[in-house]
Amino acid sequence: MMLIAITIQLFSFLIIWIPAYFVYKKGVYMLLSGFNTKSKEEQQHLIENGYPQAVGKAMMNSSYLLPAGALLAFFVEPAVAIAVSWVVWMFYFFIRMIMLSKLDNSKNKKRDLSILIGTFAFVILLIGAFLFEGEREPRLTVSNESVSVTGIYGVEWPLEDIKDIALVEDLPAIRSRTNGYSFMERRRGHFSLEGLGRGRLFVHTGTAPFLYMEKDGDFLFVNSKDPGETEQWFYQIREVIE
Template sequence: MIFLFLALLFFILGVVIERFKVYGLISGYNSMTPEQQQKVDTKKLGRLIGYYCYTLASLFILIAFSEWQSFTPGIIIGIALTLVATLIVTIKAPKYDGNLYDKDGKPLSGQKKKAKIPLIISSVVFIGVGIMMYFSLQPTAITISEDTLQIAGMYGDDIPLQHIEAVHVLDTLPPIAARTNGSAIGDHLKGHFKLENGDKVKLFIDKGVPPFIEVRTADETFIFNLQTAADTQQLATQLQQHTIQ
């Protein structure tokens, strides 16, 4: 639902900026002095930002539809193209600023370092998001040692077996209300979430591969699964045997 709202928002922004020429909505331009604004090619900048907003609106619709269909590749493609579009705009937009670049698109004397800042920031964000997506999509390694249930990777935890009060196998997930601190890419959910009944839970799951194991301690609830249903069932049996002892 949030992506459909964002799609509508960016489409409206694109129309207002590109069609109605409300350039004051463009970040950076609206904070310039009148003298600095006169050196900006607002027509080209407005067209670029407008088309960028239309592109984002289209990509957010793609992501929303992919989420609805639980089609993880569509979500990944949508997010990746969003990052690429943002990187392109970050590179091109400053070139319409006559305070930084000349008419040939070359940085003015003394402005080279300043002109590179947006590119550096965008590149760092691009790489950071890519790394986060990669690790979010990796299967969670879950093992049982002599006295500990170990959940590796992002948001992982070590749970002493003696602290486990209950182990249940769930055929379906309880309704999830919100993500509070974690990642959610298609069927892959990792981190802290809130259930519709208000309970807090840590998830390490692929929703497309039931069943799921629910582990409860006095303070926390964990729900996780492995790459296959057979592996999940086997892990559940091992956990139940360890906690009974």
């Protein structure tokens, strides 16, 4: 996970830094989104005001936050390091772009500023919704026909498909996240585990016990912040199955 986090951050850094370098240092302003659509007169006014140069500089400065996130991954959970660096990058870059809009005197200034603010607000809402859903406690529901885990990456299994169920004190080592939510001790979604392969987690990694269920070709671990509730889930499912 550490290697993946560092690779993602460095690759993202280059994607932002390289065009920013050519804009800021070499004057290749055509690399800026929307610059080509403006008239020659508007382009010249923007250059005289220092707008494309300032945008290129802002891009370069913001890009350094991404390798900083890679360094942070050595001290905290890699997923947290990536998330923090991208959130800081987003706030810095969008706010800087809004401040630089005063240098834009083109006729489409208001439209471009509205799009920028709208995009910023949409991204904030999207991140907030994802974090809210990821932080919600998983709920396990048992019926006479199935067991379901609600919330993000939720799943429902027919009882007749369950081959094994156990209450365990230790969670196998997590090798990687394939498609899921990971923050602090929370794991939601698809992960690859040592000795088991790919399966689903709905857990607080630091809170034992864990309810383990297995069916053909799949498995899952789920628990509650309240150990007593996790134990209650186990006995409830075992009673229904038996």
